[in-house]
Amino acid sequence: MRQWLEDVETRHGLDKLTLRSRQVVLASFAILLVLVIYRGFLLQDDEFNWRPVLAFVLPLVLFLPSIIGKRARGHAWLAFVSLLYFTQGVMLVTLPGQGFRGILEAIVALVLFAGCMGYARFRSRQLRQ
Numbered sequence: 622m623r624q625w626l627e628d629v630e631t632r633h634g635l636d637k638l639t640l641r642s643r644q645v646v647l648a649s650f651a652i653l654l655v656l657v658i659y660r661g662f663l664l665q666d667d668e669f670n671w672r673p674v675l676a677f678v679l680p681l682v683l684f685l686p687s688i689i690g691k692r693a694r695g696h697a698w699l700a701f702v703s704l705l706y707f708t709q710g711v712m713l714v715t716l717p718g719q720g721f722r723g724i725l726e727a728i729v730a731l732v733l734f735a736g737c738m739g740y741a742r743f744r745s746r747q748l749r750q
Contacts, residue, residue: 626742630743630746635743635746635747635750636747638739638743639740639743639744639747642736642737642739642740642743643691643736643740645732645733645735645736645739645740646688646696646699646733646736646737646740647688649729649730649732649733649736650681650688650699650733652729653681653703653706653726653729653730653733654678654681654682656722656725656726656729657677657678657681657706657726658674658677658678660677660722660726661673661674661675661676661677661678662674680702680705681702681706684698684699684702687699691744693740693741693742693744693745693748694741696737696738696740696741696744697737697738697741699733699737700733700734700737700738700741703730703731703733703734703737704730704734706726706729706730706733707726707727707730707731707734709726710722710723710724710725710726710727710728710729710730711723711727713726713727714727
């Protein structure tokens with residue numbers, strides 16, 4: 622696996638791979654944020670309450686400074702947090718009528734995980750050069 626990644630880095634260049642993985646992170650982060658906000662609003666009763674929305678959104682929003690600052694370590698931690706959203710998506714699949722949203726959330730969380738791990742690797746290697 623390491624040799625394959627090094628071959629990919631040599632073929633495409635670290636700058637291009639870092640840019641592509643950052644684009645994947647930004648797109649999947651935005652989609653996951655929208656899905657999570659939507660789920661928070663679905664949990665509302667007759668009276669509006671911000672707590673369910675904040676409970677789902679806050680872990681993602683805490684990583685905005687790392688994403689904006691392009692920090693590799695913050696992206697690595699975001700990758701691990703995205704696995705929590707993957708788990709929630711898998712759990713949603715088991716609920717009646719929530720299958721599509723669950724599959725969508727799980728897939729987006731996996732894409733975010735892969736993008737963050739790629740960005741963390743490529744950016745840290747780019748900074749070492």
